[in-house]
Amino acid sequence: MGVAFGEGKYHLFPQYQRVIDATPHIKHKTSIIVWVSVVLLIVLVLMGVNGFVRFAWRHG
Numbered sequence: 001m002g003v004a005f006g007e008g009k010y011h012l013f014p015q016y017q018r019v020i021d022a023t024p025h026i027k028h029k030t031s032i033i034v035w036v037s038v039v040l041l042i043v044l045v046l047m048g049v050n051g052f053v054r055f056a057w058r059h060g
Contacts, residue, residue: 012020
C-alpha cells in the first residue's frame with residue numbers, strides 16, 4: 001500500500017493512489033466493535049485505578 005517515511009510523511013504507490021482518487025466517496029470507518037472494546041478497556045482501567053486509590057487510602 002505504501003511506505004512510511006520520517007516526519008509523518010507517507011508515500012502511496014501509484015496504483016493505490018489511483019484507487020483512492022477514483023473512489024473519494026468511500027471513507028474508512030472504525031467498527032462499532034472496536035469502539036465498544038476501547039470504551040470497556042477505559043472503564044476497566046478507571047475501575048482499577050479507583051480500587052487501588054481506595055485501597056491505598058484505607059491502608060495508607
